Amino acid sequence: MFPLKRSNNSQFLRGRLWEQVFGRTEMVAAGGKNGRSWNLGVVCILTVVALSVHIFASSVVLPLFKDARGGGGNQSRFFPPASSVSGNEQRLETPARAMAVGSEEIRVSETSGSLPTSIDSVINLDHGDPTMYEKFWREAGDAARLIIPGSQTMSYFSDVTNLCWFLEPEFAAEIRRLHRLVGNAVADKDSYIIVGTGSSQLFQAALYALSTSPEVAGRGGAWPLPVVASAPYYSSYPAATDLLQSGLFRWAGDAVTFKDGREPYIEVVCSPSNPDGFLKTESVASGNGMVIHDLAYYWPQYTAITNPADHDIMLFTASKCTGHAGMRLGWAIVRDRDVARRMIKFIEISTIGVSKDSQLRATKILKTVSDRYEVETTEESAKLFHFGRKTMRDRWRRLQAAVAASNVFSLPIFQPDYCNFMKETTLPFPAFAWLKCEHADIEDCESFLRQKYKILTRGGMHFGADAKHVRVSMLDRDGTFDMFIERLSSIEL
Amino acid sequence: MFPLKRSNNSQFLRGRLWEQVFGRTEMVAAGGKNGRSWNLGVVCILTVVALSVHIFASSVVLPLFKDARGGGGNQSRFFPPASSVSGNEQRLETPARAMAVGSEEIRVSETSGSLPTSIDSVINLDHGDPTMYEKFWREAGDAARLIIPGSQTMSYFSDVTNLCWFLEPEFAAEIRRLHRLVGNAVADKDSYIIVGTGSSQLFQAALYALSTSPEVAGRGGAWPLPVVASAPYYSSYPAATDLLQSGLFRWAGDAVTFKDGREPYIEVVCSPSNPDGFLKTESVASGNGMVIHDLAYYWPQYTAITNPADHDIMLFTASKCTGHAGMRLGWAIVRDRDVARRMIKFIEISTIGVSKDSQLRATKILKTVSDRYEVETTEESAKLFHFGRKTMRDRWRRLQAAVAASNVFSLPIFQPDYCNFMKETTLPFPAFAWLKCEHADIEDCESFLRQKYKILTRGGMHFGADAKHVRVSMLDRDGTFDMFIERLSSIEL
Numbered sequence: 001m002f003p004l005k006r007s008n009n010s011q012f013l014r015g016r017l018w019e020q021v022f023g024r025t026e027m028v029a030a031g032g033k034n035g036r037s038w039n040l041g042v043v044c045i046l047t048v049v050a051l052s053v054h055i056f057a058s059s060v061v062l063p064l065f066k067d068a069r070g071g072g073g074n075q076s077r078f079f080p081p082a083s084s085v086s087g088n089e090q091r092l093e094t095p096a097r098a099m100a101v102g103s104e105e106i107r108v109s110e111t112s113g114s115l116p117t118s119i120d121s122v123i124n125l126d127h128g129d130p131t132m133y134e135k136f137w138r139e140a141g142d143a144a145r146l147i148i149p150g151s152q153t154m155s156y157f158s159d160v161t162n163l164c165w166f167l168e169p170e171f172a173a174e175i176r177r178l179h180r181l182v183g184n185a186v187a188d189k190d191s192y193i194i195v196g197t198g199s200s201q202l203f204q205a206a207l208y209a210l211s212t213s214p215e216v217a218g219r220g221g222a223w224p225l226p227v228v229a230s231a232p233y234y235s236s237y238p239a240a241t242d243l244l245q246s247g248l249f250r251w252a253g254d255a256v257t258f259k260d261g262r263e264p265y266i267e268v269v270c271s272p273s274n275p276d277g278f279l280k281t282e283s284v285a286s287g288n289g290m291v292i293h294d295l296a297y298y299w300p301q302y303t304a305i306t307n308p309a310d311h312d313i314m315l316f317t318a319s320k321c322t323g324h325a326g327m328r329l330g331w332a333i334v335r336d337r338d339v340a341r342r343m344i345k346f347i348e349i350s351t352i353g354v355s356k357d358s359q360l361r362a363t364k365i366l367k368t369v370s371d372r373y374e375v376e377t378t379e380e381s382a383k384l385f386h387f388g389r390k391t392m393r394d395r396w397r398r399l400q401a402a403v404a405a406s407n408v409f410s411l412p413i414f415q416p417d418y419c420n421f422m423k424e425t426t427l428p429f430p431a432f433a434w435l436k437c438e439h440a441d442i443e444d445c446e447s448f449l450r451q452k453y454k455i456l457t458r459g460g461m462h463f464g465a466d467a468k469h470v471r472v473s474m475l476d477r478d479g480t481f482d483m484f485i486e487r488l489s490s491i492e493l
Numbered sequence: 494m495f496p497l498k499r500s501n502n503s504q505f506l507r508g509r510l511w512e513q514v515f516g517r518t519e520m521v522a523a524g525g526k527n528g529r530s531w532n533l534g535v536v537c538i539l540t541v542v543a544l545s546v547h548i549f550a551s552s553v554v555l556p557l558f559k560d561a562r563g564g565g566g567n568q569s570r571f572f573p574p575a576s577s578v579s580g581n582e583q584r585l586e587t588p589a590r591a592m593a594v595g596s597e598e599i600r601v602s603e604t605s606g607s608l609p610t611s612i613d614s615v616i617n618l619d620h621g622d623p624t625m626y627e628k629f630w631r632e633a634g635d636a637a638r639l640i641i642p643g644s645q646t647m648s649y650f651s652d653v654t655n656l657c658w659f660l661e662p663e664f665a666a667e668i669r670r671l672h673r674l675v676g677n678a679v680a681d682k683d684s685y686i687i688v689g690t691g692s693s694q695l696f697q698a699a700l701y702a703l704s705t706s707p708e709v710a711g712r713g714g715a716w717p718l719p720v721v722a723s724a725p726y727y728s729s730y731p732a733a734t735d736l737l738q739s740g741l742f743r744w745a746g747d748a749v750t751f752k753d754g755r756e757p758y759i760e761v762v763c764s765p766s767n768p769d770g771f772l773k774t775e776s777v778a779s780g781n782g783m784v785i786h787d788l789a790y791y792w793p794q795y796t797a798i799t800n801p802a803d804h805d806i807m808l809f810t811a812s813k814c815t816g817h818a819g820m821r822l823g824w825a826i827v828r829d830r831d832v833a834r835r836m837i838k839f840i841e842i843s844t845i846g847v848s849k850d851s852q853l854r855a856t857k858i859l860k861t862v863s864d865r866y867e868v869e870t871t872e873e874s875a876k877l878f879h880f881g882r883k884t885m886r887d888r889w890r891r892l893q894a895a896v897a898a899s900n901v902f903s904l905p906i907f908q909p910d911y912c913n914f915m916k917e918t919t920l921p922f923p924a925f926a927w928l929k930c931e932h933a934d935i936e937d938c939e940s941f942l943r944q945k946y947k948i949l950t951r952g953g954m955h956f957g958a959d960a961k962h963v964r965v966s967m968l969d970r971d972g973t974f975d976m977f978i979e980r981l982s983s984i985e986l
Contacts, residue, residue, distance in 0.1 A: 108658045108841075113650035129648050137644035144643025148854060150861065151630035151637075153819035155622050156812075157606035165601045197690050197821075197844040204843065208737065239842050244701065247738030319649075326646035326849035328690075348601075349732050350697065351690040355848035356819035361641060368643065 109456060115479050123484050124456040125473040128274070128431055132475045133323025136387045137365075144368045146361050153356035163337070164344050166353030167195045174366040175316075175331055179308070181370050182385070182421050184298050186310040191333050192340035195354045196347060199296055199317040199330030203268070204240055204350075206313050206332065209342035210266050210290045211248040219288060221264035226252035228267050230283040231464035232434070234274045234294070235471075238464075254464050261286035270294040272303045275463050275471035276412055277430025279303070296320045296330075301388025303428040304419035312336060320431060322365050322384065323475075327358040389422065392429035395474055395481055399433055402489045409488075410436045433472040439493050445470045453487055602949060608972050616977050617949040618966040621767070621924055625968045626816025629880045630858075637861045639854050646849035656830070657837050659846030660688045667859040668809075668824055672801070674863050675878070675914050677791050679803040684826050685833035688847045689840060692789055692810040692823030696761070697733055697843075699806050699825065702835035703759050703783045704741040712781060714757035719745035721760050723776040724957035725927070727767045727787070728964075731957075747957050754779035763787040765796045768956050768964035769905055770923025772796070789813045789823075794881025796921040797912035805829060813924060815858050815877065816968075820851040882915065885922035888967055888974055892926055895982045901932045902981075926965040932986050938963045946980055 111124040113131070137144055158168045172193045179187040187193065196202035210216075211225045227241045231254040241251040252258060255267050261284045269291055271280040282291055293311040297303065299321050317330035334340040347353065369385075372378045380386040403409045414428045435457070437445035444467040446459030460469030474481070604617040606624070630637055651661045665686045672680040680686065689695035703709075704718045720734045724747040734744040745751060748760050754777045762784055764773035775784055786804040790796065792814050807826045812818035827833040840846065862878075865871045873879040896902045907921045928950070930938035937960040939952030953962030967974070 108650075108653060110653050112653045112658070113648045114653070127649060129650065131648055134644050134647050137642075137647070140643045146641045146643075148639045148641070149630075149637070150633045150639075150858060151627050153854075154627050154630070154817050155606045155624050156620060156818045157601075157622065158819075160601060160603050160605045160607070165605070197848070200842075201844050236842070236845075243839070243842050244737045245740030247740060324647050325649045326651075326846075328844060328846060328848045346736070349693075349729070349736050351694050351821060351844075352729075353819075353821055355690070355821045355851040357850040357854050358848045361646075361850050365643060 111456065115477060116483050120454065121483070122454045122456060123480060123487060125476060125480070125484060126456045126458050128320070128473045128475055130319055130323040130325055130431075130475040131477045132391060132481075133388070134477065136384060137323070139382070140368060143371075144365055146364045148357060148360060153360065156353060158353075158356065158359070163192060163340060164194050166347070166356075167193060168356060168359040168363060171195065171359045171363045171366075174363050174370065177370050178321075178366050179333075181373055182300060182305060183308050184300075184305045184421070185295065185314055185316070185333060186308045187333050191335055192337065194332040194334060194340060194343050194347070195359060196330045196332065197351055197354050198319070198328045199294065199315040199332075200236060200240060201347065201351070201354075202315050202330050202332045202343070203237070203292065203294065205343040205346040206292045206315070206339075207241060207246075207249045207266060208346040209339045210292070210313075211246075212342055213290070213339070216264045219264050224248055224250035226250060226258065226260055226265040228252050228255040228258045228265060228284065229270065229464075230255040230280060232273070232275050232460065232469070233268075233464050234270050235458060235462035237268055255283035258284055261288060264288045264290065266290050266292065268292045268294060270296070272297040272428060272430055275432050275458075275469075276434035277302075277414070277428055277432065278412065297431055299388075300385040300419060300421045301392050301429065302431055304417035304426050305421040306417055306419070313339065318362050318365070320475075322362075322369065324362070324365060327362055328355070329358045329362050385421070389426075389429065392431075392474065396427075396429045396433075398485050399474070399488075402485050403435070405489065406491060408437060408439045408442070408491055408493055410438045429474075431473070431475050433474055434469060435472050436469050438468075441493060443467060453491060455484065455487060604949065608970060609976050613947065614976070615947045615949060616973060616980065618969060618973070618977060619949045619951050621813070621966045621968055623812055623816040623818050623924075623968040624970045625884060625974075626881070627970065629877060630816070633861060633875070636864075637858055639857045641850060641853060646853065649846060651846075651849065651852070656685060656833060657687050659840070659849075660686060661849060661852040661856060664688065664852045664856045664859075667856050667863065670863050671814075671859050672826075674866055675793060675798060676801050677793075677798045677914070678788065678807055678809070678826060679801045680826050684828055685830065687825040687827060687833060687836050687840070688852060689823045689825065690844055690847050691812065691821045692787065692808045692825075693729060693733060694840065694844070694847075695808050695823050695825045695836070696730070696785065696787065698836040698839040699785045699808070699832075700734060700739075700742045700759060701839040702832045703785070703806075704739075705835055706783070706832070709757045712757050717741055717743035719743060719751065719753055719758040721745045721748040721751045721758060721777065722763065722957075723748040723773060725766070725768050725953065725962070726761070726957050727763050728951060728955035730761055748776035751777055754781060757781045757783065759783050759785065761785045761787060763789070765790040765921060765923060768925050768951075768958075768962075769927035770795075770907070770921055770925065771905065790924055792881075793878040793912060793914045794885050794922065795924055797910035797919050798914040799910055799912070806832065811855050811858070813968075815855075815862065817855070817858060820855055821848070822851045822855050878914070882919075882922065885924075885967065889920075889922045889926075891978050892967070892981075895978050896928070898982065899984060901930060901935070901984055901986055903929045903931045922967075924966070924968050926967055927962060928965050929962050931961075934986060936960060946984060948977065948980060 109122070109124060109126070111122040112127060113129055114124070116123050156166070158166050162169070162172075175193055176187045179185045194202065194205070196205060207227060211223065216225065224247055227237070227249050229237055233254070238251040238253075241249060249266060252260075252265070258265070265284070265288060267282055267284055267289045269280050269282055271293065272278065273280050274297065282289060291312065293309065293314045295309055295314050296317045297320055298305070298309060312335045314333045315330060316333075318327050319325035319330075332343065334343065372383055380390070400411060403411050412434055416425050416427050418425045435445070437448060442448045444459065446457055446467065449455040449457055449470060457470035457472045460466050460471075463469075463471065472484075602615070602617060602619070604615040605620060606622055607617070609616050649659070651659050655662070655665075668686055669680045672678045687695065687698070689698060700720060704716065709718065717740055720730070720742050722730055726747070731744040731746075734742060742759060745753075745758070751758070758777070758781060760775055760777055760782045762773050762775055764786065765771065766773050767790065775782060784805065786802065786807045788802055788807050789810045790813055791798070791802060805828045808823060809826070810823035811820050812823075825836065827836065865876055873883070893904060896904050905927055909918050909920045911918045928938070930941060935941045937952065939950055939960065942948040942950055942963060950963035950965045953959050953964075956962075956964065965977075969977075
């Protein structure tokens, strides 16, 4: 155990513990302590928790991974990921790595991004890797091709007359154009567009900007400010919030059970929700909440566009809009100039801006999407949102049929809504399926699917929910999805 | 003032204060307090410091910026930055912005990345923007051109069989190949290569990895761990270290005056040194120091390559090697597997990997560099390091002549050394000139140059040094450098 020299150590102890365990819930509890110095009692309790979970981890979870790896072990029969070539250097051993570094890294198994090729292959639907869109962009051909001369993108600066000096002006223009076209967000000239290395960096930039707001002090704020989200919440929010054990903000768990609404806090609202696909609004009815809206999935292929979102801080990402996760590019639309300025400062200090190559590429990609919608003769299969929506609808119908035919699983029940963009009433077709094991014999749905059927999903506990739920990616390649439905249909108890 | 609810607030107060002031020195002092809860006395002192510096800032510095802006105001006569097009949205007002958000953002003025075009233009040599290399890459033509199809770089994953699953294998191969060619670092298969969004992200990843090492606890470490560097040190180290007021590590200032070497700490060694160009080694003689080696400038155009560097953690960046700052791409060579794993975890959580587009581009760029050295008939002007070295040598000779002829300035005196790569004895030609105002009448060299001669440099105080020194970029375009030498030569007192 660590020596407790002062409260920093107990803070740190907290950090170390949830690395060792499947720590979402444990960490939330810790966060709930509102950061006060911990007494030895708490430390003892944590120790017991850590030990017991460690025993659970090594006796129950490790074997599961060995098993999953056993399947993944047939990888000579796998296609490698598109970009994977010299797979031999620094080979990782999944179980060792997983147990050593905690749940975050368990998430990357050797089957990630690869196609299952045989009846007994591991099917990895853990991540939301949007490879479904490769087909669309392959067919797009030269239209979306980018050529970058060797002498381009050399300076740090993109446009120093812009508050966000590292934002490529053409990219900003295409972002505003796309939101105008789709009508999913107000992005007029009064708002500030900030580019980030994925929306994950923008999420942290927003936490920094909000927690360093001068108003917080005036309103009796106590640092680190609590950060909450209504469960089930995106599994990366807690990890990203507490990564550096910041003195500015800390993860405080489920917004619904959050009690400290009297003092300033930050709520992140992901709508449509990752993992369950439902639309969300603020949970804590309090004037002290500062809200970050994560709208990564508010696009016509996933849900009805009922009105242009118009919030203080809205986050979007190319990964889920066009499918280019590898570009690591997101953008924020921010209303307040000072908040925007502090977000930009965060990105300036942490990465001195954002890849210009990716910004140039995203510009070309977004332009291709919008151009095609402005040409009336464009076929539906060549329109990104129509392609995406058709694919998602077909997949959801097949999944719902498979689930309906089983006596094991259930899915959320959605209501239809009118989509102003598609000009028709539609059900949501979320990027993830929030699958529940209804069968009484199954306590841990993630283990059940992994151990018995070599289907990798992400368990409910990572989202502040129960182990009966798992999150399943709906965005993988056709071949992977086909095999998933086939294998799911074969499950009977 | 902020209410003091508990120690976190004083930590936070510290953070807020050094945002309001030219806070390097103030922050270092704060860091030096070894993070113990502060009593009200300290808070009062800080308040006084803050107020006095605020008065200094608004009465002295603000006018300077207004003045500089006045020069920059002629920007209709400037070339815009290469990538700048719609310069009209979200126009920033430098003075307001500068004073509101602190020194970090003062650094981005409207003249950044632009060419001075008239005799009274502002000459901005504040940043190390490596636009000097544009000329080389323009002449390289198609060889360094990259074509990216719309369907590429869509998955999050680059090579899941690699511990660093988001590293493009071809990029890793070109990195190892280049280090073999130049002989500036040991990058064999036993070492781990980690890609980052610039070396700034890798610096933070290293702080995270070292401060969360299990050994730290065993050696009686007290969090946040002190982070030190020998002054003058790179001005971004303090800002990046204390950005989130982490409970894991904190900036503790000059390594030379650092007294707590009995307990674990982190020292960052930048060699050749930014800002002064000298070679550096660890300053604190103690077995408790964990060292990060920032080798951004250990390339043949800047210094003699005397031996292949072989340290636990070595950081490099494309910005200063090939001049592609806009790619935001750096790499670390790491010896220990667990340290590498924790660095990867940091990047995984903070940005879910690194732009693949930039990695593909860097692969092409590095390949072009190495290929040309393997063809004997290649002209020297087509060899990157020869081009860079010739340009730097010429610039340094002109700068030294101008300084020698003046009665105002002085430069560091360097010793020659034998370069194993160039196969000859050479002086260093650093990427920055650490210029000193020797004249007794000049207290603040940065203000002197900005106010009287519209030359923007970075003052010594940002590097933990005195105001008599300034850092001047030697990497700008030819036209900018010519005008700088011309204007510098005209200075007489």
